[in-house]
């Protein structure tokens with residue numbers, strides 16, 4: 001029997017080079033990888049955290065941002081409990097691609113997914129092109145959670161993943177109390193747990 005209460009699948013998406021792999025590395029391995037290569041297809045890492053006495057396993061899927069991998073990465077949206085849509089605060093182009101990514105979420109993700117918008121690379125203050133309020137407004141428009149991060153300086157990275165773990169756990173516990181509301185069943189140690197209810201209107 002697996003040693004965890006809940007298992008959640010978290011998928012990172014967004015343009016190539018916005019820092020998805022570095023965010024995952026910072027969170028799961030505790031370091032910022034030097035000379036990070038582009039992701040090929042999809043990669044995944046596991047991190048187990050404790051939320052109010054329960055072991056929660058996060059299966060974190062890092063998808064390639066490059067266009068040529070889109071058909072592969074799209075298939076990972078469907079079973080995601082949380083999606084992290086990343087842009088680079090120093091890249092207007094990555095911000096302008098966000099409507100495209102939101103459309104992908106509409107097409108391929110489940111309606112119950114918890115969606116976060118993340119503006120990464122905030123350590124590069126002199127290169128910033130997208131002010132915080134612009135990212136925040138975009139997130140509000142699509143009812144996504146919002147955070148700005150730096151994988152390099154470890155700003156808000158722990159907070160991002162911990163917050164996702166807390167919210168998904170709270171929703172799963174809530175559903176255990178209201179079994180009639182259960183949706184897709186995901187594995188959770190010895191107990192089957194329902195996936196989280198909708199938190200994001202797209």
Ligand SMILES: Nc1nc2c(ncn2[C@@H]2O[C@H](COP(=O)(O)OP(=O)(O)OP(=O)(O)O)[C@@H](O)[C@H]2O)c(=O)[nH]1
Nearest residue numbers: 016017018019020021022038039065121150151152
């Ligand atoms: N200054 C700064 N650079 C970053 C940060 N995060 C990532 N980078 C740099 O941005 C580049 C791309 O990072 P990756 O993590 O490979 O980006 P990705 O989104 O995974 O890219 P794909 O795998 O092609 O989709 C690398 O040169 C990183 O060193 C950050 O928080 N601050």
